[in-house]
Amino acid sequence: MPTPVRYLVIGGGIIGLSVAERLCREHPDAHVTLVEKEGHWAAHQTGRNSGVIHSGLYYAPGSKKALMCRTGAAAMVAFAQEEGIAHEICGKLVVATREDELPGLTRLQERGLANGLEVTRLTGEQAKEHEPHVSAVAALHVPATGIIDYRAVCAALVRRLEQAGATLLLGAEVLGAVRSGPTTVVHTTAGDIAADHVVACAGLHCDEVARRLGHQPSARIIPFRGEYFELRPEATHLVRNLVYPVPDPDFPFLGVHLTRGIGGHIHAGPNAVLAFAREGYDWRTVRLAELRDTLTYPGFWRLAARHYRAGSAEIARSLSRHRFAESLRRLVPDVQDDDLVPAPAGVRAQAMKRDGSLVDDFLIERSGSVVHVLNAPSPAATSAFEIARHIVSLLDESA
Template sequence: MARIAVVGSGIVGLATAARLAERGDEVVVLDKETSLASHQTGRNSGVVHSGIYYAPGSHKALMSRAGAESILRFAADHGIPAERTGKLIVATRPDQTPQLQKLAARAEANGIDAQVLSPEQAREHEPHVAAVAALHVGSTGIIDYPAVCRRLAEIVREHGGEVRLGTRVLSSRTVQGSVHVETDAGTVVVDGLVACAGLYSDTLARASGLDVDVRIVPFRGEYFELVPEREHLVQGLIYPVPDPRFPFLGVHLTRSVGGGVHAGPNAVLALAREGYTRSAVVPGELAESLRWPGLWRLGARNLVPGAREVARSFSRRLFAASLAELVPAVRRQDLVPAPAGVRAQALRRDGTLVDDFLVERTDRQVHVLNAPSPAATASLEIARYVVDELDAVMAR
């Protein structure tokens, strides 16, 4: 039995901690927040992704496909609200159909069941949708991810582990076969460490001695909700055909397990790593983003779609107009603000986004550096992979 520290009480950290605890390791979870799943996990739209968008053979593709099954099975086993709804990816103009066909081909390459539908067939699933064609993906669903986190934390505790909230991890270093984890409450000495620090994953990795040539650049995703009397416009999940020039999926409509319909998110640069509002600014973090050459190169390649995202951030009318391309009955007055999220996206120096999950290793430490969506879907699979990586670095 080893003593392992896990940094982060989001779903990836807790899934990893639960897996370690269940096999008999002594686990301590450390998180600076006073509640579980305070950031990416607790602020997403609760979608169980199929893996259709991701490169065949990538971790995202393989782990999403497996995770769509394992996370829903976990929910069923533990009484957590979840539903396999399926989703429609909707082409609203004829010029979008080639990209829709490419997604259908990618679905086949990834072993995902998806059917191209006519407009009439699409309206059988979503009566209010506007489509010249659509792709139906049956394995997509919805789930209560914070409830999953609460149950994972219970599993850690049931197996003798500890979830220590309100404890900020500052750095770590490996010393003579153990890892000294420096926190704002003192030093924790363990046999191994897994860092799932989300928005601060690169910062912690560098503070722990890793040579990390990516930066987390935070992108805020702003959401609305449909007013209750308009929720009938959406039966399940409705997504646009993604713009291949832009590295995000576009605003979409998703029904939640707890009731209600989420609308969004857009994607704009956040001015702080936890910048959930336009007024949230941390000058040092903003300066760090602006100093990273990859941000400027990404922006230069995405001037038009990026400007469109910023304009939509300041205009509910434009936000509603984007949604109305999918469901024409959606109006500006149908939208009420909902909490925003921030995507912890790793960006390379050359301006390319890290497309896949990224894990780096050092002596007795494993750092998860890039785990944005669909990491919640794939969390149990990521945990399996991370534990194997930890075993490997501890066996050296």
């Protein structure tokens, strides 16, 4: 009998779990190992996002994000139905609150239509039929957007992997690797693992892991913390589903928004401030070596020079609940400062080039028998199954 092919997947977020599950499904005779440095699955980006199934509205037509988001969303809904995971396709509003935002709303509508989405332009009064408490001069309604519990998705993937006989290792951090003929031997804190193919989906540490595996990535991860509040229960009636602002074309983040979670709570946020550690979920968490890597990277200072006004506003909003509430009141004027209850923050692993440009699309690089996922921010969770399909096809091409 031929020796089973050995696959090693690094990273236990939704991308790594999806890749491992796809490998088990398409190659049932293979030996699949998944390693995660934390003591539980979905510990970072996956477990700390707002649980939105994105439609693909914002992404450049023809980009990986645009193509994978739509297909991935359909696959995510099918998976949720099969596994009995709570989800809802509830739609969302993108709200223009000032006349000068109308051209941006038009551009966004044109992009959504180019991506094959149903996007309806609404007047301010029509917007109130969907969200009675919004302030809008005009809005877009995007019915394909939904909500889901991504932790439950990950738990279902873990169950499938266990049933398929995959080897699942928690508390196993990657330290390095050596090549031995066609085999890659990966050194981890749980021991050495020999593999014929390796897929690194290390999220916040993806560029570090790439270097440990002998690859020089084309971009550097810069961590941006996104801070959230929730509306207190007495204020949740102010938002029915999801309300977003018109994004600032000169700023690389969407701006604070209001989203209903699958449990009925209303998330408010996130902002975007530089994190002082890859896992810097608050201002107190500082890892000097990681902060030094950020501050000595030329791309960071080029980005900061271009966006220092917006960046300063984000910091001010981080330090003031009143300022945070003011941003929300642009969308929903009845939100009061004391309606905001602090909620867990997340950190976005954003890939950046040396020239200060943010990598705008999913970035997947290959080095021999190793595939590196080097930029997978939102809508990566929505697109996880399609990203996994793409990665497995890359591996099959080289087999």
